[in-house]
Structure formats: structure tokens, C-alpha cells
Amino acid sequence: MAGRFPREFKVDVLERTDIVGLINARVPLKKAGGIYKACCPFHDEKTPSFTVTPSRQTYHCFGCGAHGNAIDFLIEYDHLSFVEAVEELAQQAGMEVPAGGEGSGKGPDLRPFYEVLEQAAALYRRQLRQHPQAHRAVDYLKGRGLTGEVAAAFGLGFAPPGWDFLLGTLGDGAQARERLVGTGLLIEQDGKRYDRFRDRIIFPIRDRRGRVIGFGGRVLGDENPKYLNSPETPVFHKGRELYGLYEAQKSNRKLKRLLVVEGYMDVIALAQFGITYAVATLGTATTTEHLRQLLRCAPELVFCFDGDRAGRDAAWKALESVLPLATGRQQVGFLFLPEGEDPDTLVRREGRDGFEQRLRTTTSLSDFLFDRLADQVDMANLDGRARLGTLAKPLLDTVPSGLFRDMLGTRLADLVGVARNRLDSGPGSGRGLARRSSVQNNLKLTPLRLAVSILLQYPRHASRVSDLEDDWRRMDKPGIRLLAGLLELIAAYPSITAATLVERWRETEDGPYVQRLADPNLLADRPPEGLEAELEGAIDALNKEVKDIEFEQLCNRGSTTRLNDDEKQDVRRFRCDTQEDEA
Numbered sequence: 001m002a003g004r005f006p007r008e009f010k011v012d013v014l015e016r017t018d019i020v021g022l023i024n025a026r027v028p029l030k031k032a033g034g035i036y037k038a039c040c041p042f043h044d045e046k047t048p049s050f051t052v053t054p055s056r057q058t059y060h061c062f063g064c065g066a067h068g069n070a071i072d073f074l075i076e077y078d079h080l081s082f083v084e085a086v087e088e089l090a091q092q093a094g095m096e097v098p099a100g101g102e103g104s105g106k107g108p109d110l111r112p113f114y115e116v117l118e119q120a121a122a123l124y125r126r127q128l129r130q131h132p133q134a135h136r137a138v139d140y141l142k143g144r145g146l147t148g149e150v151a152a153a154f155g156l157g158f159a160p161p162g163w164d165f166l167l168g169t170l171g172d173g174a175q176a177r178e179r180l181v182g183t184g185l186l187i188e189q190d191g192k193r194y195d196r197f198r199d200r201i202i203f204p205i206r207d208r209r210g211r212v213i214g215f216g217g218r219v220l221g222d223e224n225p226k227y228l229n230s231p232e233t234p235v236f237h238k239g240r241e242l243y244g245l246y247e248a249q250k251s252n253r254k255l256k257r258l259l260v261v262e263g264y265m266d267v268i269a270l271a272q273f274g275i276t277y278a279v280a281t282l283g284t285a286t287t288t289e290h291l292r293q294l295l296r297c298a299p300e301l302v303f304c305f306d307g308d309r310a311g312r313d314a315a316w317k318a319l320e321s322v323l324p325l326a327t328g329r330q331q332v333g334f335l336f337l338p339e340g341e342d343p344d345t346l347v348r349r350e351g352r353d354g355f356e357q358r359l360r361t362t363t364s365l366s367d368f369l370f371d372r373l374a375d376q377v378d379m380a381n382l383d384g385r386a387r388l389g390t391l392a393k394p395l396l397d398t399v400p401s402g403l404f405r406d407m408l409g410t411r412l413a414d415l416v417g418v419a420r421n422r423l424d425s426g427p428g429s430g431r432g433l434a435r436r437s438s439v440q441n442n443l444k445l446t447p448l449r450l451a452v453s454i455l456l457q458y459p460r461h462a463s464r465v466s467d468l469e470d471d472w473r474r475m476d477k478p479g480i481r482l483l484a485g486l487l488e489l490i491a492a493y494p495s496i497t498a499a500t501l502v503e504r505w506r507e508t509e510d511g512p513y514v515q516r517l518a519d520p521n522l523l524a525d526r527p528p529e530g531l532e533a534e535l536e537g538a539i540d541a542l543n544k545e546v547k548d549i550e551f552e553q554l555c556n557r558g559s560t561t562r563l564n565d566d567e568k569q570d571v572r573r574f575r576c577d578t579q580e581d582e583a
């Protein structure tokens, strides 16, 4: 998508943007000499280590390593995509977005569409308070336990009965009617036009910037269908939009988790009970585009499905579409509800605590993957296990190469009972997303490098490592010494900053290596919230690696010399260890 604007345009936009003003509008800054400071919006802290440098037009946090220009800031802070961020800045700078971008000279100007949708949303909201028939809608909402506050937060409204409410209020003039048709608010048939939404509760659907782009309507009478959505229009694309995402981001500065549910009422009922991080797709299956957005917004994603057969099949579809995006950076889980329940009924009965208790018992992506495949074969015999390999292989091949894929591969190998390298299809088999920034830096992020890089940039995560096994210390590799040294230094000075760590190694043999691994770009495409888990994963991988190496050494010796009894026991223990790790 980065290719959508000419390069000069991006440069131009940045030239005309003042990063200090941009950030100050969101995070109040204090002047300190030639720079500005604030408590970092990307990690929790009490003393400011977030700095903005006007002369360079960049921001940098010495605590967590967040770093970048105005575009990066909008992507991180407002959760915009690259294109959206450039458009936002261009708009603020009063610049015309070039062809291909929104509102450009070549494509249709969409602003009138957004305007009329906004007007319609306001009218519907007013009807919910004023229309003589609105009590039926209000009764329904109250009956579902919703307060006026939540109704207002989601901008709920009421479309009165009759065929021409919007036509009569907003349809003055041919151009206005054209817009109403273009946004799907009016239906045009046999030369006649009439309101699409009639006698329904109205759920405005907003895009990530909060603009109304369409509506959902729930029937009050007997009309079919029960739920009705705006059709696809130039501003509304179902495969891209998620109901509730804007509201979730608005009520959570830093989303720790997103919950994908089925309907509008689920999202709103959950919000009513304080679970303000649910989103729903708009009557479509979860698309890759949905998943990209979701994974970018939060470090944990939970799919909520019915526990029945249909629910499990739908969950499997979601799993298949999430695998090509699964890097292990985000945690992906599945929550299966008891039969006959949906999130709306469940949260009303169990409350927030009860529901969140369930969220602690989700099925992980890899468990769901292997359990479901194992159900299809007979794991008790060799043929069955071989078949598991055959079933799993094409799925694992869709996972981007990297740590997570390696872990899935190891687990499959353990389940199937064959050596890891027989399952691997060799170099270059990894499809999917390349690790963009790592490639630019020409540094492949091995588990060891990843661990060092995270510790250099987020020293506070070191405490996590002390709880883990430290078999990795036995490994004979240059980077291991550095990793151990880093942990030692951070343990001695728990509040040490990233910058100081780099300084400490500057004049040493490892200096240039440290410098490269401290580059914020290396971790730029990983959400900071997920890094602690990634560090843990990297250490786990190192522990496994050392066992593999030692095991192999033992086996090699076994073929030339005879193993003594202790060593034989070691071999057995290694085997058990590996299996337990995966259990």
C-alpha cells in the first residue's frame, strides 16, 4: 500500500506537518531546551522519557524505544493504516490527495457522501428521543439492559415507520437524492425512491476515524430480515470494516485484547457490562483485511463462537484465514460458548467478571489447530499419525516463516514422531509476510537476536526472563555472552534506559552488533504490548535449541562410542523434556 502515493507527496506531507503540534494535540508536551518531553503514550511510566525533536521532526522514547516521524506516530497512536495516516496529515495541511487517494481529482469526491451519512445519523439519533413511535425502540433497548449512556456512545437511533422519512428531510433536490441513493440510504426501484431503513433501531457503522460510513438496522415489527445493513457503497466495504472497532479504540487508549463476536447487540451488550473491546464483522466471514486490522490494533485476539458444530466450523474458517498472518507476535485464541448462549445473554447473566473468567480459558490457536486435526485421525497408530502430518503440512506452510512457524513445526514433529528436518520443505518455503524491517536492516531476527534486541530496547522486560529456564546459558555462541551480560546489568540497575545500555557496549567488541540490534526499526512492525511474550518465546526457543544440539551430540557419540548409563538416561530424559514442553 505504501506505493499508493508518489514518493514526493509523502515527503511533501511531512514537510508541511509540524510534529510538535500534531503530538501535542494528543499528548500534552513540555518544552525542555530545544526539545519537548512527555510521559510516553506507548508504555507506562511516571517520569517522562518520551521526546519530540522539532529540528528532526521525530519522536523517540528512551524507555520503550518507540521512534518515528509524524506518519509513524499516527499509525501507532491513532491506529491508522499508512494510507490513512498520510491522508489525515494531507488533510490537516490542506493538501489535495493525488489520484488514487480519497477525495482525489480523478476518483469521485466522497466528502458529500460522508456528510449525508453524518446528517442521517444525527436525524436517526434525534428520532430515538423525539419520535412518537420511538418508545418501542427504547423499550427494546431497555429490555436488553442498555442504558442511555451506552446507546449514546454507539450513536444508536431510530428510523421511523413509513417510506419517505429521509427522502422528505434530506432529499431536497436531485443532487441530494442522488447522494442518498449513492450511500444506500434510499432504494431506487422502477423509477421510485424510498427509505431503506424503516421502523428499525439504527446502529451507525463508523470507520476507524469515526466517520459514519453505513448503518445496520434491527427490525421492530415483523418485517424481514431481522437485521439489515447498508449495501456496499464507495465508502462502505463490508470486507474491510468492523463494527465497534472505533468505539473500542476510543474507550481504550491501549487495547490489550480484541474480541470478535457475531452481532451489533453482542458488541453493545458487552460494552454495557464494561467489556469495551468487542467488535463484529458485518454479516460476512472474517476476511484477511479484517484480520490485518485486528492484529495491528491489539496484542491479543479472541474469536468468540458458538460451541456447536456450526460454530466450530466457523472457527476453523477463521483459523485458516489467520494462519497466513500468524507470526506469534499476537496471541490468538478461541472461546467456545455453551450451546444456546451468545455473548449478549452470557454477559447479562455472568457479568463482566464471569465473562472475563471465560476469556482466561480460551483455546490457543495451536491447540485448536492440532486438536481438531488429531480428532480426524487415529493417533494411536503410526498411519494415523502420519496422516496428521499430511493434514497439517499444507496449513503450516501458510504460516509466515519465523519463530511461530518453527514452534508449530516442532510440535507437529513431536506429535507425528519424526525428525523436524523431514517435515521442513527446505529454505524459501515460507510464504506470506516477510519481516519487512528486519530485511531492510539486513539482519535476520533469530531467537537470540530477537531476545537481545527486545532487552536492549525494553530493558524492563528482563524480569520475565528470570522466571524461565536458563538452559540457554550452556550454549556456545558469541551472542549468548551478550545476552547474559545484558540480563546481569539490567538486574543490577532495574531502571536502566535503552540508551545507557547501548553506551555500555559502545567501545567493546560487541559494540557494532549492539548498535544494530538496538535499532527501533528492527521491532517496528511488532506491537510493543506483544514483545514480552515474544521475548519469552525466544528464550524458550533457545532452551529448546540447546537441548537439540546436546541431544544430537549424544546421539552422534552413541553411534561411534558406547554411551554410559548416565548418558543413556540423558537421552531418555531429553525425549521426555521435549514432549512435555509441547504438552
Ligand SMILES: [Zn+2]
Pocket (backbone or CB within 6 Å): 040, 041, 042, 043, 050, 061, 062, 063, 064, 065, 066
Ligand atoms: Zn515509551
